[in-house]
Amino acid sequence: MPTASLTCPLCEAGCGLAVTVEEDGSVLEIRxxxxxxxxxxxxxxxxxxxxxxxxxxxxxxxxxLRKDGLLREASWGEAFAEIERRLPAIQAEHGPDAVALYAGxxxxxxxxxxxxxxxxxxxxxxxxxxxAASLNTWPRQAACGLxxxxxxxxxxxxxxxxxxxxxxxxxxxxxxxxxxxxxxLRARLRALRRRGGRVVxxxxxxxxxxxxxxxxxRIRPGTDALLLLAMAHVLFADGRVRLGAAExxxxxxxxxxxxxxxxxxxxxxxxxxxxxxxxxxxxxxxAAADGAAVYAGKGIRTGAFATATSxxxxxxxxxxxxxxxxxxxxxxxxxxxxxxxxxxxSSTAFNLExxxxxxxGLPAMGGELPAAALAEEIDTPxxxxxxxxxxxxxxxxxxxxxxxxxxxxxxxxELLVCVDFYLNETSGLADVVLPAPSILESPHYxxxxxxxACHNSARYSPPALPLPLGMSPDWETLLRLALxxxxxxxxxxxDVAGLDDRxxxxxAAAEGxxxxxxxxxxxxxxxxxxxLLRAGEYGLTLEHLQLSPHGLDLGPLEPRLPEALATADRRxxxxxxxxxxxxxxLVAALSAPASEGFLLVGRGHLRSTNSWLxxxxxxxxxxxxxxxxxxxxxxxxxxxxxxxxxxxxxxSGQLVAAVExxxxxTPGVVSLPHGWGHxxxxxxxxxxxxxxxxxxxxxxxxxxxxxxxxxxxxxxxxVQVLAHAGDAAPADQPTPDRRSGLDRxxxxxxPGGIGPESFGPA
Ligand SMILES: Nc1nc2c(c(=O)[nH]1)N[C@H]1C(S)=C(S)[C@@H](COP(=O)(O)OP(=O)(O)OC[C@H]3O[C@@H](n4cnc5c(=O)[nH]c(N)nc54)[C@H](O)[C@@H]3O)O[C@H]1N2
Ligand SMILES: Nc1nc2c(c(=O)[nH]1)N[C@H]1C(S)=C(S)[C@@H](COP(=O)(O)OP(=O)(O)OC[C@H]3O[C@@H](n4cnc5c(=O)[nH]c(N)nc54)[C@H](O)[C@@H]3O)O[C@H]1N2
Ligand code: SF4
Ligand SMILES: [Mo]
Numbered sequence: 001m002p003t004a005s006l007t008c009p010l011c012e013a014g015c016g017l018a019v020t021v022e023e024d025g026s027v028l029e030i031r032x033x034x035x036x037x038x039x040x041x042x043x044x045x046x047x048x049x050x051x052x053x054x055x056x057x058x059x060x061x062x063x064x065l066r067k068d069g070l071l072r073e074a075s076w077g078e079a080f081a082e083i084e085r086r087l088p089a090i091q092a093e094h095g096p097d098a099v100a101l102y103a104g105x106x107x108x109x110x111x112x113x114x115x116x117x118x119x120x121x122x123x124x125x126x127x128x129x130x131x132a133a134s135l136n137t138w139p140r141q142a143a144c145g146l147x148x149x150x151x152x153x154x155x156x157x158x159x160x161x162x163x164x165x166x167x168x169x170x171x172x173x174x175x176x177x178x179x180x181x182x183x184x185l186r187a188r189l190r191a192l193r194r195r196g197g198r199v200v201x202x203x204x205x206x207x208x209x210x211x212x213x214x215x216x217x218r219i220r221p222g223t224d225a226l227l228l229l230a231m232a233h234v235l236f237a238d239g240r241v242r243l244g245a246a247e248x249x250x251x252x253x254x255x256x257x258x259x260x261x262x263x264x265x266x267x268x269x270x271x272x273x274x275x276x277x278x279x280x281x282x283x284x285x286x287a288a289a290d291g292a293a294v295y296a297g298k299g300i301r302t303g304a305f306a307t308a309t310s311x312x313x314x315x316x317x318x319x320x321x322x323x324x325x326x327x328x329x330x331x332x333x334x335x336x337x338x339x340x341x342x343x344x345x346s347s348t349a350f351n352l353e354x355x356x357x358x359x360x361g362l363p364a365m366g367g368e369l370p371a372a373a374l375a376e377e378i379d380t381p382x383x384x385x386x387x388x389x390x391x392x393x394x395x396x397x398x399x400x401x402x403x404x405x406x407x408x409x410x411x412x413x414e415l416l417v418c419v420d421f422y423l424n425e426t427s428g429l430a431d432v433v434l435p436a437p438s439i440l441e442s443p444h445y446x447x448x449x450x451x452x453a454c455h456n457s458a459r460y461s462p463p464a465l466p467l468p469l470g471m472s473p474d475w476e477t478l479l480r481l482a483l484x485x486x487x488x489x490x491x492x493x494x495d496v497a498g499l500d501d502r503x504x505x506x507x508a509a510a511e512g513x514x515x516x517x518x519x520x521x522x523x524x525x526x527x528x529x530x531x532l533l534r535a536g537e538y539g540l541t542l543e544h545l546q547l548s549p550h551g552l553d554l555g556p557l558e559p560r561l562p563e564a565l566a567t568a569d570r571r572x573x574x575x576x577x578x579x580x581x582x583x584x585x586l587v588a589a590l591s592a593p594a595s596e597g598f599l600l601v602g603r604g605h606l607r608s609t610n611s612w613l614x615x616x617x618x619x620x621x622x623x624x625x626x627x628x629x630x631x632x633x634x635x636x637x638x639x640x641x642x643x644x645x646x647x648x649x650x651x652s653g654q655l656v657a658a659v660e661x662x663x664x665x666t667p668g669v670v671s672l673p674h675g676w677g678h679x680x681x682x683x684x685x686x687x688x689x690x691x692x693x694x695x696x697x698x699x700x701x702x703x704x705x706x707x708x709x710x711x712x713x714x715x716x717x718x719v720q721v722l723a724h725a726g727d728a729a730p731a732d733q734p735t736p737d738r739r740s741g742l743d744r745x746x747x748x749x750x751p752g753g754i755g756p757e758s759f760g761p762a
Contacts (some may be wrong), residue, residue: 028550170297
């Protein structure tokens with residue numbers, strides 16, 4: 001039976017999958033591809049679930065059109081005719097800003113979307129371009145843009161060489177890495193410890209990663225910037241600052257020393273709840289290690305001071321001489337050239353100075369506005385008000401802060417068009433749904449993720465299965481939308497093929513590739529990829545990758561300074577003014593009184609990817625998942641019991657959650673996963689509806705954003721917690737598993753579903 005190799009797009013690890021296809025075209029099984037140069041056979045339960053996704057009877061396989069209030073199946077012709085009838089009319093009457101675009105998280109791992117979304121954004125010519133990046137990666141990208149000149153030049157921990165890894169606000173053993181592409185991360189951490197290295201995790205929760213580390217430091221949410229400033233303070237006070245490979249290439253060391261001066265470990269200990277001696281010891285261990293890396297994840301990027309904290313992570317890496325050295329952090333060198341993504345082709349120079357959002361004046365990054373502004377841009381009347389929205393692979397009804405407002409805003413739209421393979425809480429509200437091919441029917445190449453790789457490699461996988469009759473590839477759908485959006489306003493070629501030719505010619509010209517070298521039979525994403533590969537440092541072509549279905553190993557990360565820097569002066573800007581400007585607020589945070597109530601943080605689960613794997617029985621079986629973690633001391637004080645319910649309220653909203661009493665979470669902190677709340681009748685997620693959980697974004701607040709970028713805050717949200725009156729059964733009652741007896745009241749294992757054992761021998 002034929003076996004196809006495929007890069008798993010479900011998370012950033014990008015593992016190689018081996019897909020065995022039966023003669024009738026159905027999928028027999030999915031295993032880890034043992035020959036994959038990067039993942040060498042590793043796979044997690046989600047990789048196997050790609051089969052379940054492909055086969056899910058709820059998956060949308062035809063376009064759908066709302067008629068008489070109900071979504072009904074339609075032809076592509078009917079679907080596009082409806083968009084053509086309504087979208088240009090809105091643009092003509094209200095101007096181009098009246099149409100918004102929201103690109104969800106999977107677009108960062110889907111080749112056709114990454115390459116063709118810029119054409120749609122360009123054709124819309126609207127300032128209202130949004131993506132999940134402003135719910136997730138922006139603060140880190142902004143810090144890198146300010147320090148190194150390009151938001152996609154991100155120094156990555158050399159996991160395979162480092163001897164000291166300090167992890168802040170990430171749970172990579174469960175998430176498999178975020179802005180860090182490292183298949184089988186657990187094995188890599190185990191190897192790190194085996195060679196005598198140390199892993200320290202800073203997290204208000206004893207996550208699976210913290211459990212397996214050499215040391216877990218519980219921190220008060222939102223205070224990591226203070227911890228990092230205290231570490232910088234100790235480095236300066238001890239005279240341990242060493243720039244190493246970056247010596248002679250760094251501006252702003254004195255400004256950082258000045259900023260760090262008031263942040264003594266004693267001052268900071270009060271706020272972080274990590275004692276001063278520990279801060280000093282941690283700093284000295286990091287500075288003394290023969291290759292150390294500080295790495296931060298979503299807990300930092302979506303917490304208080306997100307950009308400043310992301311910046312301070314790199315400050316500590318630079319001050320300890322770990323930037324650009326083996327065992328420290330280095331810049332990957334992908335197989336292809338060019339900017340991996342930009343929703344707008346025109347946004348080449350990094351700045352935070354584009355036109356601001358209409359209602360709140362939030363900054364734009366790379367020509368995009370922060371998604372935390374989307375609801376108010378829809379519900380606030382006036383010139384430039386958003387009246388139509390196109391979503392591509394996203395679920396803003398669950399992923400954007402302050403869901404109640406977002407939900408009402410979506411309801412008020414004149415037109416909602418969604419490109420998705422599920423009718424989720426957002427696309428179920430659409431006027432037109434355009435389906436997408438399943439993961440097995442699309443080509444893959446980790447265009448963005450190669451910029452985050454801890455080891456360079458390149459792998460292209462053609463679709464494992466042919467496109468079914470009547471399905472349109474994502475990129476063609478996007479180009480058809482672009483043609484409608486551009487209408488008569490722009491000199492756009494008349495059809496998809498013509499527009500694709502023009503885009504390929506533009507890319508070749510921009511990358512300095514001779515178009516006659518590109519095989520004439522290529523089109524779509526394959527042609528674009530071939531151009532980008534030809535322009536890359538390794539001189540690859542698509543054919544090279546086609547001849548190596550398990551990928552090409554392009555070697556370990558290597559020092560790349562100063563060539564990797566994109567700043568005008570080719571220097572590292574250690575003290576960007578935008579970050580120094582946070583200094584006053586940081587000093588104020590030192591003496592801020594402890595807040596009342598609880599701080600809410602999120603948590604990930606091994607069998608989840610945000611809001612969209614909950615419709616697969618294998619992904620939701622087992623223990624209760626969408627529970628509010630409450631520390632036993634707090635539970636006792638509040639009269640909460642394990643298996644009972646709690647009322648959780650914030651400035652934005654409230655919900656009733658099932659309680660799980662556990663000392664995994666620190667007193668004063670409660671934790672709830674996001675992406676749940678599958679309780680809306682308009683979604684078609686029949687399995688998910690059986691154990692809906694609650695929507696954490698009913699509690700988050702769109703007014704609380706990162707000051708530098710406007711990116712959303714999901715961690716450290718202030719909430720009140722009360723025992724719920726009339727407390728009967730858990731809200732997250734797992735109906736199907738109850739019957740099969742699988743409902744374990746308490747999970748005996750870690751939140752990732754993996755045992756709490758360490759990564760391996762220390
Ligand atoms: N409270 C809280 N909120 C959060 C977070 C948090 O930690 N806490 N995390 C934030 C983060 S990090 C992120 S990334 C965002 C995610 O935010 P979103 O991207 O808005 O939401 P997802 O749940 O990832 O939904 C992705 C959708 O894409 C669809 N999809 C998947 N693959 C494809 C494809 O190939 N083609 C098409 N057309 N559709 C596809 C899926 O069916 C799903 O409906 O959520 C953010 N929201
Ligand atoms: N299995 C699985 N994998 C996933 C996903 C998933 O849903 N499930 N989602 C994917 C996506 S879109 C993303 S963005 C990545 C995210 O992957 P990671 O960056 O690893 O982030 P999380 O897994 O959310 O872990 C964040 C941690 O930060 C902690 N935290 C919260 N607030 C603070 C704080 O103030 N300080 C500190 N030090 N810690 C804090 C939380 O307790 C949590 O343990 O994972 C991706 N991979
Ligand atoms: S770790 Fe990520 S990329 Fe690898 S199989 Fe699991 S979901 Fe797919
Ligand atoms: Mo994310």
